Amino acid sequence: MRRYILRRFAQAVLVIVGVSLVVFFVIRLSGDPTFLLLAADATEADRARFAREQGFDRPIYLQYAVFVERALHGDLGRSLRYRQPALPLVLERLPATMELALAALIVSLLVAIPAGVISAVRRDTAYDNLTMLGALFGQSMPVFWLGIMLILIFSVRLELLPTSGRGGLDHLILPALTLGLYSTARVTRLVRAGMLDVIGQDYIRTAHAKGLPERWVIVKHALRNTLIPVITIIGLELGTLLGGAVITETIFAWPGIGRLAVTAIFQRDYPLVQATVLVTALVFVLSNLLVDLLYGWLDPRIRYT
Amino acid sequence: MADALADDARPAPRTRRRRVITALVRKRAGLIGLVIVLLNVVVALSAPVLAPHDPLDQDVARRLLPPVWLAGGGHEYLLGTDQLGRDILSRIIYGSRISLLIGLLSVVLSLPIGVCLGLVAGYFTGHFDDITMRIADVQLAFPFILLAITIAGVLGPSPRNVILILAVGGWVVYARLARGQALSLREKEFIEAARSLGSGSIRILFRHMLPNVVSPIIVVGTFGVAQMILLESSLSFLGLGVQPPTPSWGGMLNDGRAYITVAWWLTTFPGAAIMLTVLGINFVGDWLRDLLDPRLQSV
Numbered sequence: 001m002r003r004y005i006l007r008r009f010a011q012a013v014l015v016i017v018g019v020s021l022v023v024f025f026v027i028r029l030s031g032d033p034t035f036l037l038l039a040a041d042a043t044e045a046d047r048a049r050f051a052r053e054q055g056f057d058r059p060i061y062l063q064y065a066v067f068v069e070r071a072l073h074g075d076l077g078r079s080l081r082y083r084q085p086a087l088p089l090v091l092e093r094l095p096a097t098m099e100l101a102l103a104a105l106i107v108s109l110l111v112a113i114p115a116g117v118i119s120a121v122r123r124d125t126a127y128d129n130l131t132m133l134g135a136l137f138g139q140s141m142p143v144f145w146l147g148i149m150l151i152l153i154f155s156v157r158l159e160l161l162p163t164s165g166r167g168g169l170d171h172l173i174l175p176a177l178t179l180g181l182y183s184t185a186r187v188t189r190l191v192r193a194g195m196l197d198v199i200g201q202d203y204i205r206t207a208h209a210k211g212l213p214e215r216w217v218i219v220k221h222a223l224r225n226t227l228i229p230v231i232t233i234i235g236l237e238l239g240t241l242l243g244g245a246v247i248t249e250t251i252f253a254w255p256g257i258g259r260l261a262v263t264a265i266f267q268r269d270y271p272l273v274q275a276t277v278l279v280t281a282l283v284f285v286l287s288n289l290l291v292d293l294l295y296g297w298l299d300p301r302i303r304y305t
Numbered sequence: 306m307a308d309a310l311a312d313d314a315r316p317a318p319r320t321r322r323r324r325v326i327t328a329l330v331r332k333r334a335g336l337i338g339l340v341i342v343l344l345n346v347v348v349a350l351s352a353p354v355l356a357p358h359d360p361l362d363q364d365v366a367r368r369l370l371p372p373v374w375l376a377g378g379g380h381e382y383l384l385g386t387d388q389l390g391r392d393i394l395s396r397i398i399y400g401s402r403i404s405l406l407i408g409l410l411s412v413v414l415s416l417p418i419g420v421c422l423g424l425v426a427g428y429f430t431g432h433f434d435d436i437t438m439r440i441a442d443v444q445l446a447f448p449f450i451l452l453a454i455t456i457a458g459v460l461g462p463s464p465r466n467v468i469l470i471l472a473v474g475g476w477v478v479y480a481r482l483a484r485g486q487a488l489s490l491r492e493k494e495f496i497e498a499a500r501s502l503g504s505g506s507i508r509i510l511f512r513h514m515l516p517n518v519v520s521p522i523i524v525v526g527t528f529g530v531a532q533m534i535l536l537e538s539s540l541s542f543l544g545l546g547v548q549p550p551t552p553s554w555g556g557m558l559n560d561g562r563a564y565i566t567v568a569w570w571l572t573t574f575p576g577a578a579i580m581l582t583v584l585g586i587n588f589v590g591d592w593l594r595d596l597l598d599p600r601l602q603s604v
Contacts, residue, residue, distance in 0.1 A: 018443030145576030243448025
């Protein structure tokens with residue numbers, strides 16, 4: 001077990017290093033980083049001073065070393081627009097995004113697990129075909145269009161729910177549905193596939209042969225074993241949700257890090273963009289690490305592979 | 306399954322053709338998907354002939370006209386006009402060009418690269434494999450859209466940059482798939498036999514391994530086109546993809562968002578176009594999967 005944990009941990013660190021490299025180099029893609037990292041009205045002297053301070057005249061690997069050292073001390077540069085350190089700005093917005101992503105995840109699991117199980121059990125019936133068709137629709141729907149259509153129906157026409165902003169539960173419903181639909185569709189398909197796999201196993205046939213009630217076999221024997229791989233998917237799904245949050249938050253004016261990133265890009269506030277990307281990747285890698293460890297604990301067979 | 310095996314046993318061209326047709330009819334969705342895709346291609350190719358108006362022609366005197374079946378709508382502008390008085394139908398027709406072009410090109414660029422990297426990594430394993438797979442891990446650790454908007458923001462938005470960004474994002478799926486296949490194939494006897502007959506690595510990779518990954522790759526590549534069309538429209542929706550006044554479906558939705566309370570048709574129709582196109586391609590992908598590679602579930 002310890003070896004498995006250490007290996008996964010080392011992998012996570014490696015990925016974070018890779019992410020930091022990408023973030024570091026993307027800013028340098030356009031040539032002179034002072035144009036991206038300083039306000040547009042900065043003078044030539046400002047630029048020269050900033051370049052010297054940041055060490056842009058030094059070899060690139062030294063620059064990266066300085067970048068990493070600062071990042072490890074929690075210094076991800078200063079936001080140009082807010083004129084304050086970028087990291088606290090991002091962390092401030094993180095709870096809103098997590099709230100939205102978790103709500104969407106819960107919605108999608110609550111719908112997808114029963115829908116997928118029933119689909120598998122009643123394979124090739126009208127119910128199964130309709131569910132799979134629905135899932136394909138869900139995966140084909142552009143997130144932003146779904147959001148706008150929901151606003152059009154529930155906020156503009158029916159005047160039932162607020163169009164934007166963060167507040168009580170009523171503010172959360174539309175964004176969570178919008179963000180959750182794609183994951184719902186995908187998880188439904190995966191649960192169905194996993195369930196079909198399990199249903200074909202010998203121990204399920206044995207359970208049936210013992211004369212156990214159908215419902216008991218499905219829930220106690222089949223579902224349990226289907227859910228273990230589903231846990232890994234949850235970790236990956238969180239990445240999809242964090243990405244989808246960029247668009248969902250923009251539509252619903254949800255004050256999370258996705259919206260922060262989009263406005264920062266339009267305001268050419270690159271230190272803030274950098275911080276947002278790094279924090280999001282960190283959240284994603286850590287939650288996947290957590291999920292993997294949970295997986296190793298739930299399914300002992302995985303430990304030494 | 307038994308039927309498929311029986312069909313394989315007598316590989317007469319007629320039965321093979323019949324199998325394709327049965328699969329298509331049984332999965333009626335596949336047929337619908339194929340029709341949608343073909344229709345899309347025809348519309349995109351003959352946009353100048355089909356579009357009733359110039360998609361860029363503005364006139365504020367006729368701005369925000371509703372579609373033909375609503376009071377105030379006219380036969381001149383079947384799906385209404387936008388905030389600058391441009392014909393929505395014509396813009397949707399022209400927008401299909403952008404969607405298809407970017408969707409196809411980004412897959413055409415990323416698929417061969419991904420497959421080659423994956424095959425080589427899986428066949429040779431070792432350091433090359435480690436490095437490639439770690440790069441893939443890093444890429445999967447970003448929610449892709451976040452990386453895409455960052456690069457689009459730094460490089461500046463243009464169709465060329467969008468295609469490049471999507472291609473950079475797309476290779477991982479193909480690489481992992483090809484690597485998995487290569488890993489399992491390299492132990493197979495026919496590869497062993499080829500090696501002992503003196504085949505070089507390149508010959509083994511491209512003559513013996515590549516044909517075995519073609520069908521899953523076609524399936525995944527089809528879904529990839531749908532995915533890329535969705536991503537392109539997302540980028541354009543955020544204002545970081547295809548720039549106005551060029552008509553793109555995502556861009557039209559972005560424009561129409563401000564008028565949602567007064568003119569629902571500005572956002573409803575282009576969005577429906579995106580969904581229908583993506584759905585059609587996904588239908589085709591599903592059908593291809595059942596036809597080519599029934600083992601490949603849930604991609």
